[in-house]
Amino acid sequence: MYTEWNLAVKFLRDARGQTAMISVAITVGVAVIIYIVALITGLQANMINRTLGTQAHIKVYAPKEINLPAPLENGELRLMLEDPRAQRLRSINNWQNLRDLFDADAELLAVSPLASGPAFAQRGTAHMSVALIGIDPVRYQRVIPIANDIIAGEFRIGAGNAVVGSRLADELGLHVSDKLRIDAGGSDSGREAVLSVTGIFELGVRELDERYIYLDLPQAQALLGLPGGITTIDLLVPDVFSAERIAARLHHLTGLKVESWMQTNSQLMSALKAQRLSTSMISFFVAISVAFGIASVLSISIVQRTREIGILRAMGATRRQMLTVFLLQGALLGLAGAIAGSACSYALAWAFNTFGPGLFQIVIWPGLLISASAIATLTGLIAAAIPARRAARLDPVAAIRYA
Amino acid sequence: MPEEVLHLARVHKSYNIGQPAQTEVLHGIDLHLARGDFAALIGPSGSGKSTLLNLIGLLDTPSAGEIHLLGRPTQTMNDTERTMHRACAIGFVFQFHHLINSFSVMENILMPLMLTRGKPKLQDTQLAYTLLAEVGLADHATRRPDELSGGQQQRVAVVRALITRPALLLADEPTGNLDTTSADSVFQLLRRFHQEFGCAVLLVTHDPRLSSACDRTIKIIDGHIVSDTSHIASGDNSH
Ligand SMILES: Nc1ncnc2c1ncn2[C@@H]1O[C@H](COP(=O)(O)OP(=O)(O)OP(=O)(O)O)[C@@H](O)[C@H]1O
Ligand SMILES: [Mg+2]
Numbered sequence: 123m124y125t126e127w128n129l130a131v132k133f134l135r136d137a138r139g140q141t142a143m144i145s146v147a148i149t150v151g152v153a154v155i156i157y158i159v160a161l162i163t164g165l166q167a168n169m170i171n172r173t174l175g176t177q178a179h180i181k182v183y184a185p186k187e188i189n190l191p192a193p194l195e196n197g198e199l200r201l202m203l204e205d206p207r208a209q210r211l212r213s214i215n216n217w218q219n220l221r222d223l224f225d226a227d228a229e230l231l232a233v234s235p236l237a238s239g240p241a242f243a244q245r246g247t248a249h250m251s252v253a254l255i256g257i258d259p260v261r262y263q264r265v266i267p268i269a270n271d272i273i274a275g276e277f278r279i280g281a282g283n284a285v286v287g288s289r290l291a292d293e294l295g296l297h298v299s300d301k302l303r304i305d306a307g308g309s310d311s312g313r314e315a316v317l318s319v320t321g322i323f324e325l326g327v328r329e330l331d332e333r334y335i336y337l338d339l340p341q342a343q344a345l346l347g348l349p350g351g352i353t354t355i356d357l358l359v360p361d362v363f364s365a366e367r368i369a370a371r372l373h374h375l376t377g378l379k380v381e382s383w384m385q386t387n388s389q390l391m392s393a394l395k396a397q398r399l400s401t402s403m404i405s406f407f408v409a410i411s412v413a414f415g416i417a418s419v420l421s422i423s424i425v426q427r428t429r430e431i432g433i434l435r436a437m438g439a440t441r442r443q444m445l446t447v448f449l450l451q452g453a454l455l456g457l458a459g460a461i462a463g464s465a466c467s468y469a470l471a472w473a474f475n476t477f478g479p480g481l482f483q484i485v486i487w488p489g490l491l492i493s494a495s496a497i498a499t500l501t502g503l504i505a506a507a508i509p510a511r512r513a514a515r516l517d518p519v520a521a522i523r524y525a
Numbered sequence: 526m527p528e529e530v531l532h533l534a535r536v537h538k539s540y541n542i543g544q545p546a547q548t549e550v551l552h553g554i555d556l557h558l559a560r561g562d563f564a565a566l567i568g569p570s571g572s573g574k575s576t577l578l579n580l581i582g583l584l585d586t587p588s589a590g591e592i593h594l595l596g597r598p599t600q601t602m603n604d605t606e607r608t609m610h611r612a613c614a615i616g617f618v619f620q621f622h623h624l625i626n627s628f629s630v631m632e633n634i635l636m637p638l639m640l641t642r643g644k645p646k647l648q649d650t651q652l653a654y655t656l657l658a659e660v661g662l663a664d665h666a667t668r669r670p671d672e673l674s675g676g677q678q679q680r681v682a683v684v685r686a687l688i689t690r691p692a693l694l695l696a697d698e699p700t701g702n703l704d705t706t707s708a709d710s711v712f713q714l715l716r717r718f719h720q721e722f723g724c725a726v727l728l729v730t731h732d733p734r735l736s737s738a739c740d741r742t743i744k745i746i747d748g749h750i751v752s753d754t755s756h757i758a759s760g761d762n763s764h
Contacts, residue, residue: 123643124644125636125639125640125643128628128639129627132627133627136626429623430625433619433624434640435584436582436611436617437617437640437685438608438609438611438612438613438640438641438689440604440608441604441605441608519584522619522623
């Protein structure tokens with residue numbers, strides 16, 4: 123291998139112009155691939171983080187209420203016109219046991235039962251349709267750290283208190299310590315209350331800032347007509363991408379309706395997937411064009427080195443040795459381009475982080491560099507295969523006469 | 526009794542086999558070379574000298590007939606075996622010096638060893654230096670071949686051909702494009718190393734002065750050996 127290595131290095135070094143040009147091409151290719159992968163990864167992580175900043179990873183609901191027709195006798199046929207049932211607000215059965223079960227589950231980081239349902243908020247003559255969220259503040263904050271998003275007052279809920287969204291506060295002209303009337307079932311049902319605003323939050327999601335009112339769990343239960351009941355359990359998992367799998371497992375475990383954030387945001391997920399697919403395609407095509415560049419440069423180099431190959435063969439170089447020499451050149455070009463490309467991608471990422479929109483940071487992790495370098499080297503090796511075979515098969519007699 | 530290095534029996538060579546342009550270039554060549562031989566191969570242009578040399582050097586395969594090199598039949602060998610056999614039994618010198626300009630003079634000389642054994646050993650380098658000094662180029666060891674004159678390059682090529690101590694040295698018009706003085710010095714080198722290393726030499730040349738200075742002259746015309754004469758030349762050969 124010593125001799126093959128020497129030949130490969132010297133051949134590359136002596137074809138300085140060609141080597142330099144193809145190295146630049148490989149460098150650009152590798153840099154583009156690393157940069158675009160890091161960019162898309164950063165962008166996607168940012169989008170997912172922002173989405174999950176206001177959402178639980180997994181939500182558990184009571185199962186849908188369905189009609190249960192009496193079973194058929196043997197051989198009996200029935201024609202049935204079925205009206206799906208309206209889904210009333212209802213509690214998850216046995217939720218305390220479920221909460222304890224989830225608390226003990228190693229794959230769940232946080233468990234937050236909550237009672238939520240629709241209501242009207244009223245101040246003066248203004249009415250707004252809102253969503254009441256009755257929570258256990260300590261547990262809830264482990265899932266969604268809402269205290270970070272308070273823009274006025276504080277995140278304090280207890281009997282008679284409420285924390286409302288900024289847009290709602292705006293619409294109703296609410297300030298901290300103002301009063302707010304909540305009506306969750308018509309004036310004759312007794313499910314109404316006057317609450318005092320202790321805090322105003324802004325999550326940056328219009329829907330939430332306009333509709334959410336956080337209450338103490340017992341108060342929400344009373345208002346929504348669910349004494350002692352809860353409608354939802356919010357869960358947090360360590361690895362967001364395992365949410366789907368854990369959701370499926372919890373569904374099998376409990377028989378309840380379990381929805382992961384991936385299902386809730388299926389549109390986002392397919393957008394991300396399409397993005398990743400186009401990234402892979404771009405990388406693939408860049409790699410292909412780099413490969414053809416390497417192959418063409420080596421093909422030319424073999425024509426230029428026909429005489430040398432002939433002499434080497436006459437001096438006892440085997441076909442395998444000639445094959446190795448040119449394969450090595452391909453791999454070396456790929457590796458050199460990979461190293462330079464990695465450095466360039468760092469510069470690009472630095473430029474983006476320094477001068478870019480600043481929405482998120484591009485992070486280039488070592489694994490990405492290693493795999494990009496491995497792929498570039500492998501691409502060089504594969505691209506060299508066809509020219510190298512030609513070098514190995516070159517007829518030494520013809521090659522020598524070529525002088 | 527001199528030991529046999531090369532034995533050719535009824536060797537034919539055709540080009541473009543199976544095509545309309547098929548031509549037989551060598552028509553049943555029989556030839557022996559012994560260890561002490563210093564033979565000239567002469568003949569008009571196109572008579573098949575280079576073709577024969579390439580067959581002997583295992584760079585090409587005959588269409589028919591047998592070639593035994595150092596007692597081993599070569600027609601059943603595959604490409605790798607022929608390459609290995611060539612690497613240890615044969616040294617080549619071509620008309621155009623054919624050095625590799627990417628490597629220094631020293632590296633060029635060691636190349637045949639490096640190809641078969643990898644990194645050169647100290648005694649290999651020492652031998653290369655000794656030989657380079659004998660051809661008067663000791664202080665050119667680290668130069669690039671294209672910085673040397675044609676005659677100097679050809680002397681380097683001779684040293685390179687001998688570094689593996691081959692049993693047979695094949696030289697195809699080694700002095701073909703050199704002036705008389707350089708040609709003479711290269712020829713003297715061949716004679717000297719022939720004696721020093723005890724290898725057989727087969728030398729293609731168009732120069733009657735050189736062929737008459739060899740111990741044996743083989744003449745080939747249109748693919749037939751027409752004469753094979755031994756004559757102890759003026760030279761310093763004591764065999
Ligand atoms: N690859 C080939 N294909 C077809 N014909 C060839 C090939 N190589 C050589 N020949 C023919 O074989 C004949 C002998 O060629 P060769 O090179 O052996 O001659 P030579 O004796 O070495 O001549 P010179 O003294 O000019 O070097 C020539 O007629 C040549 O045209
Ligand atoms: Mg010739």
